[in-house]
Amino acid sequence: MVSGFVNLYVQYHLAPQFETLGERPTFMGAKHVDIFGTGINVGKSATFVATSDSNIRLTTWNLGEFDGKIYADDFCLFTPGVRIAAATEIKIGKGCMFANGSYVALMFPMLIGMEYTKEQNLSEILRKLSLKIMFG
Numbered sequence: 001m002v003s004g005f006v007n008l009y010v011q012y013h014l015a016p017q018f019e020t021l022g023e024r025p026t027f028m029g030a031k032h033v034d035i036f037g038t039g040i041n042v043g044k045s046a047t048f049v050a051t052s053d054s055n056i057r058l059t060t061w062n063l064g065e066f067d068g069k070i071y072a073d074d075f076c077l078f079t080p081g082v083r084i085a086a087a088t089e090i091k092i093g094k095g096c097m098f099a100n101g102s103y104v105a106l107m108f109p110m111l112i113g114m115e116y117t118k119e120q121n122l123s124e125i126l127r128k129l130s131l132k133i134m135f136g
Contacts, residue, residue, distance in 0.1 A: 006030050018042060022074060029080075037061050039086075043074035043094070054080030054100065061087060068106075072096070 009030050015021050017035035022044030027033060032050035037060030050056040056078050060068030068086040073094040081101035084090060088106050098104070 022046060032056065034058070037068055039067060039069040041070065042072045042076065045074055046072065046076045046078070048078045049080055050078075051080045056080070057083045057085075059083070059085040061085075 006027060010025070010027050014027070014030060014033060014035065018040050019038060020041045022042060024045050025042065026045075026047040027050075028048065029050035029052070030048070032052055032055045033048050034055050034057045036057065039060050040058050048056055058070055060070055062068065066088050069089040070084055070086050070092075071090070072084075072092040073096075075095045076092060077097040079098060079100045079102075082098040083103045083105070084092075084098075085103075085105040090104060090106055
């Protein structure tokens with residue numbers, strides 16, 4: 001009965017908020033998974049483990065010409081309290097696990113007065129900034 005409710009909640013509430021959600025996702029504590037923004041993509045067999053005191057939050061936002069995107073490949077594990085926030089693009093490889101309370105965010109170079117265009121190499125941008133991608 002509970003798994004049926006979770007499946008319905010995921011199907012009608014969470015899944016439509018993803019740009020893509022792969023086959024066979026597993027949600028534990030589905031009502032504590034927060035999806036904000038568009039362009040959030042998760043591959044097949046992803047596992048989300050959220051609790052009432054440690055929501056999982058996947059967030060993208062737009063800033064001028066930049067559209068936030070998150071791409072998580074297959075078999076990723078998101079544990080309680082994980083936060084991933086993107087103003088441009090974050091790509092996560094296959095089988096990645098995010099430990100409890102991990103935070104991944106792509107900072108805004110333009111907010112500190114740095115010129116930035118989509119054509120620039122991201123690693124070049126990251127070398128110029130002292131804190132670009134934060135893990136916590």
